Amino acid sequence: MSEHVSSLKLYIGIWITLLIGTLVTVLVAGVNLPGPLNAVVALTIATIKATLVVLFFMHVKYAHDKMTKVVIVAALFWLAILLALSMADYTTRLWA
Amino acid sequence: MHNSPIATADQEAHQNPALLHHFATEEQQKDAASLGMWVFLATEIMFFGGMFCAYLVYRYWYFGDFGAGSQSLSVVLGGTNTAVLICSSLTVALAVRAAQLGQQKVIIICLILTMLLGLVFLGIKGVEYHDKFVEHHVPGPGFHFPGHVPGHPDIPINQRHAQIFFSLYFIMTGLHALHMIIGVGLFAFITYNAMRRRYGPDYYTPVEVAGLYWHFVDIIWIYLFPLLYLIDRSK
Amino acid sequence: MATAVLQSGERETYLNKEYGIKSWLLTVDHKRIALLYLVSITFFFFIGGFFALLIRLELLTPAGDLVQADTYNKLFTMHGQVMVFFFLIPAVPAVLGNFLIPIMIGARDLAFPRVNLLSWYLYIIGGALMLYTILNGGVDTGWTFYTPLSTEFLNTHVVTAGLAIFVAGFSSILTGLNFVVTTHRMRAPGMTWSRLPLFVWAHYATSIIQLLGTPVLAITLLLVVCERLFHLGIFNPALGGDPLLFQHLFWFYSHPAVYIMILPGMGIISEIVCCFSRKRIFGYTAMALALLGIAVVGFLVWAHHMFVAGISLYAAMIFSLLSYFVAVPSAIKVFNWTSTMYKGSITYQTPMLYAFGFIGLFTMGGLTGLFLASLGIDVHVTDTYFVVAHFHYIMVGGMVMAYLGGMHFWWPKISGRMYPEGWGRLAALLVFVGFNLTFFPQFILGYMGMPRRYWDYSHSPEFQILNVLSTAGATVLAVGYVLPMIYFLWSMRYGKPAPDNPWNAAGLEWMVPSPPPTFNFEEQPVVTWEAYNYDEIKEEVPVAQ
Numbered sequence: 001m002s003e004h005v006s007s008l009k010l011y012i013g014i015w016i017t018l019l020i021g022t023l024v025t026v027l028v029a030g031v032n033l034p035g036p037l038n039a040v041v042a043l044t045i046a047t048i049k050a051t052l053v054v055l056f057f058m059h060v061k062y063a064h065d066k067m068t069k070v071v072i073v074a075a076l077f078w079l080a081i082l083l084a085l086s087m088a089d090y091t092t093r094l095w096a
Numbered sequence: 097m098h099n100s101p102i103a104t105a106d107q108e109a110h111q112n113p114a115l116l117h118h119f120a121t122e123e124q125q126k127d128a129a130s131l132g133m134w135v136f137l138a139t140e141i142m143f144f145g146g147m148f149c150a151y152l153v154y155r156y157w158y159f160g161d162f163g164a165g166s167q168s169l170s171v172v173l174g175g176t177n178t179a180v181l182i183c184s185s186l187t188v189a190l191a192v193r194a195a196q197l198g199q200q201k202v203i204i205i206c207l208i209l210t211m212l213l214g215l216v217f218l219g220i221k222g223v224e225y226h227d228k229f230v231e232h233h234v235p236g237p238g239f240h241f242p243g244h245v246p247g248h249p250d251i252p253i254n255q256r257h258a259q260i261f262f263s264l265y266f267i268m269t270g271l272h273a274l275h276m277i278i279g280v281g282l283f284a285f286i287t288y289n290a291m292r293r294r295y296g297p298d299y300y301t302p303v304e305v306a307g308l309y310w311h312f313v314d315i316i317w318i319y320l321f322p323l324l325y326l327i328d329r330s331k
Numbered sequence: 332m333a334t335a336v337l338q339s340g341e342r343e344t345y346l347n348k349e350y351g352i353k354s355w356l357l358t359v360d361h362k363r364i365a366l367l368y369l370v371s372i373t374f375f376f377f378i379g380g381f382f383a384l385l386i387r388l389e390l391l392t393p394a395g396d397l398v399q400a401d402t403y404n405k406l407f408t409m410h411g412q413v414m415v416f417f418f419l420i421p422a423v424p425a426v427l428g429n430f431l432i433p434i435m436i437g438a439r440d441l442a443f444p445r446v447n448l449l450s451w452y453l454y455i456i457g458g459a460l461m462l463y464t465i466l467n468g469g470v471d472t473g474w475t476f477y478t479p480l481s482t483e484f485l486n487t488h489v490v491t492a493g494l495a496i497f498v499a500g501f502s503s504i505l506t507g508l509n510f511v512v513t514t515h516r517m518r519a520p521g522m523t524w525s526r527l528p529l530f531v532w533a534h535y536a537t538s539i540i541q542l543l544g545t546p547v548l549a550i551t552l553l554l555v556v557c558e559r560l561f562h563l564g565i566f567n568p569a570l571g572g573d574p575l576l577f578q579h580l581f582w583f584y585s586h587p588a589v590y591i592m593i594l595p596g597m598g599i600i601s602e603i604v605c606c607f608s609r610k611r612i613f614g615y616t617a618m619a620l621a622l623l624g625i626a627v628v629g630f631l632v633w634a635h636h637m638f639v640a641g642i643s644l645y646a647a648m649i650f651s652l653l654s655y656f657v658a659v660p661s662a663i664k665v666f667n668w669t670s671t672m673y674k675g676s677i678t679y680q681t682p683m684l685y686a687f688g689f690i691g692l693f694t695m696g697g698l699t700g701l702f703l704a705s706l707g708i709d710v711h712v713t714d715t716y717f718v719v720a721h722f723h724y725i726m727v728g729g730m731v732m733a734y735l736g737g738m739h740f741w742w743p744k745i746s747g748r749m750y751p752e753g754w755g756r757l758a759a760l761l762v763f764v765g766f767n768l769t770f771f772p773q774f775i776l777g778y779m780g781m782p783r784r785y786w787d788y789s790h791s792p793e794f795q796i797l798n799v800l801s802t803a804g805a806t807v808l809a810v811g812y813v814l815p816m817i818y819f820l821w822s823m824r825y826g827k828p829a830p831d832n833p834w835n836a837a838g839l840e841w842m843v844p845s846p847p848p849t850f851n852f853e854e855q856p857v858v859t860w861e862a863y864n865y866d867e868i869k870e871e872v873p874v875a876q
Contacts, residue, residue, distance in 0.1 A: 005193060005196045006189075006193065008193075011189050011190060011193070015182065019182055022178045022321075026171060026175050026326070029171075029326040029329040031330055033330070038326075038328070038329075039322075042322035043322065043323075045322075046318050046319050046321075049318050050318050050319070053185060053311050053315055054311075056189075057185050057307075058307075058311050065127070067515060071134045071135055072138070074138065075137070075138035075543065076141070078141075078142060078145075079142060079145040079148070081630055082142075082145055082146070082149050082547065083145075083148070083152055085633075085650075086576075086583075087152065087153070087156070088643075088646045089575070089579070089634065089642045089643050089646035090156060090643075092644075092645040095643060095644075095645060117439070117440075117850075118438070118440035118441075118442075118444065118517075127516055128443070128517070131511075131515060132442065132443060132512045135511055135512060135542060136508060138542060139508070139545070139546045142542075142544070143546035143547070146546070146547040146549075146550035146580050149576075149580060150554070150576060153573065153576055157573075158571070235561060235563050236561060254571070257571045259563070259564055259570065259571070260564055260565060260570075263561075263563040263564065263565055267553075
């Protein structure tokens with residue numbers, strides 16, 4: 001089977017990046033940013049970390065078929081539907 | 097289109113004993129297993145997603161009380177656990193790599209390390225749960241969470257709203273921990289097989305597929321950590 | 332083509348390959364698993380039907396005189412839960428889908444045969460939990476489990492009912508997973524996506540819904556169980572929770588669930604209509620895309636079940652608009668079936684009678700859905716018998732008729748026997764007449780204002796005549812359902828042995844013997860023809876024996 005084998009260096013590099021990301025998340029949380037920025041920053045870093053895990057640890061970057069990516073995108077899209085349309089109710093309840 | 101190679105009814109003499117009878121080639125079997133695990137992970141995203149929806153609604157409604165609840169969790173323990181899981185993701189990725197390269201001893205070492213790190217995570221989680229129990233932050237009749245909303249010394253914490261935070265905390269981390277336990281069990285079984293030299297460059301599908309599951313559980317925690325531990329930490 | 336022969340001289344089939352209970356309970360053959368499901372879901376269908384009969388008996392008179400109010404609540408709850416989760420959701424995919432999909436795509440089995448068996452065992456465990464619940468006094472929350480009634484104020488077996496459905500839900504998820512991976516990875520050479528029978532497309536679309544929707548139901552039921560056991564307050568307004576959150580999460584699954592129930596039926600109808608019109612389906616691509624469209628858009632409309640529950644008016648308007656959109660792909664399908672029949676060479680065997688019934692009744696049910704999607708009308712008819720009639724038109728007039736049509740169409744393939752055609756047509760007629768007599772009066776009752784889930788309507792005795800008609804219809808319907816059970820069983824012993832292709836139909840499943848051998852094909856087929864190639868099949872449908 002001709003599967004792509006990632007280098008040790010790559011794995012170690014991703015690992016260190018993930019740890020640094022965690023540290024940054026904790027440090028930024030202690031700083032009072034205006035509005036919802038604290039949450040935005042924390043979730044953005046979390047998303048970057050998750051993306052790195054998906055692409056490199058889970059080998060999606062080297063996947064030879066499209067279906068893997070379709071499945072991931074579909075699941076995230078469906079989660080977005082659940083969250084967005086539910087919040088459409090909650091955020092507009094007091095409008096009328 | 098994914099071309100299926102031709103199989104015949106008398107193809108019972110398999111070269112690879114791991115090839116199941118209804119597949120034509122090992123590649124078809126591997127692709128099916130891999131797609132199957134990814135589809136399963138998609139269902140898990142929706143499973144946890146329901147709870148994230150509940151969390152989102154109540155964080156929107158009760159931000160202050162959620163902030164107070166979040167501050168009572170230990171960032172040190174939570175952060176350490178995040179690091180522990182990240183390390184375990186590395187060891188599992190290295191285990192798959194070792195299988196691809198046929199390094200039998202490395203496979204076993206990495207799998208054992210993964211399980212150990214998983215158990216460390218669960219141990220720390222146990223400590224955290226114990227702390228919550230001792231502090232009377234466990235939802236139920238004994239729940240007691242005095243104090244004020246972070247940044248607002250004049251607003252006392254609403255006990256019912258705070259209890260919802262802790263309910264979500266326990267259910268979300270509890271479900272996550274359950275998935276970790278299942279993962280450790282899965283790897284125990286795979287380590288046993290690795291010790292019997294079942295895996296190598298020709299066949300390492302179970303290692304890879306279990307690895308996908310483990311990475312997913314790690315990703316869930318990557319989101320749980322800031323969402324539960326880092327709400328409004330600056331006040 | 333060499334066929335395997337047993338020592339007795341008989342041709343080897345999946346039925347006679349091995350005997351004994353272990354060979355059935357530990358089978359990984361998708362065809363045997365389909366039969367295991369057939370027995371189980373038929374069992375639950377009759378249990379759900381029994382509750383329905385009791386409901387209709389109570390409603391014969393305006394006073395609540397047959398059962399007590401609490402008992403009546405249990406009757407409609409158990410009817411709904413058993414029918415939805417243990418019959419409607421699994422029936423077509425687990426029986427006909429399991430049996431036919433591998434053969435239709437030219438494979439030897441599904442991608443994960445052992446997971447398939449696990450699916451059945453999960454269904455059985457869920458079913459056992461549900462039986463336990465029923466035998467211990469049942470549950471009276473309504474099939475919808477609304478909180479805080481279900482979490483705080485009832486002392487019935489909500490936890491076991493919730494767990495039963497939780498477990499059955501995983502059966503559904505695994506079936507969907509199997510179908511998706513199978514369709515992607517196990518198609519025979521030449522079987523491209525555009526040559527797939529619409530039956531396969533329908534199950535693919537259904538599986539998407541099963542995979543992405545059911546987990547949300549699972550977590551919601553888990554939260555209800557936790558809430559009930561530990562009094563958490565997540566859905567309880569007295570403790571700061573929001574009962575509407577439960578409804579959002581519940582309906583996020585339960586609306587797409589109705590498409591899980593109907594899409595496989597639509598797949599069946601496409602197969603039957605083409606065969607008995609001797610024509611290729613009109614607009615194959617549109618039909619396939621419509622299936623996917625229903626699956627996707629069906630996820631965007633759930634709060635139309637909550638218009639009067641207290642959601643914001645703006646959200647209600649969005650969901651109302653989206654609910655109108657979801658009717659479009661369904662309408663496309665109805666137009667295309669009709670266009671397929673136009674200038675076709677139509678014969679009226681039993682499967683085709685069910686197909687005609689489906690097309691008419693599904694259309695009526697679907698159109699009344701549009702009434703309900705309109706905010707103004709919904710306020711008037713919500714929680715009345717109008718809604719009850721609407722969903723029974725689709726579920727019973729649609730899905731159950733499609734299921735019966737499919738069972739008749741593929742019975743020769745599954746059992747190797749022909750059912751008696753005369754009795755088949757009689758049963759189809761009884762089902763059609765009984766169904767309309769049962770449920771059409773309910774549209775009128777609902778419009779007149781009769782609320783659903785009410786055990787006593789003595790304040791409005793003018794409702795009685797329509798209720799009596801409805802109950803009379805239910806009796807006819809029951810006869811129509813029992814008849815196929817009898818003659819299918821009869822046919823297994825005394826029915827005429829079926830040829831490979833009794834209908835001269837198109838499709839790979841008709842090119843294997845009836846019943847098929849265990850591994851379906853002696854050699855993997857290589858497909859070079861398009862789906863529904865009736866223009867190449869010169870023979871007509873054989874006339875009824």
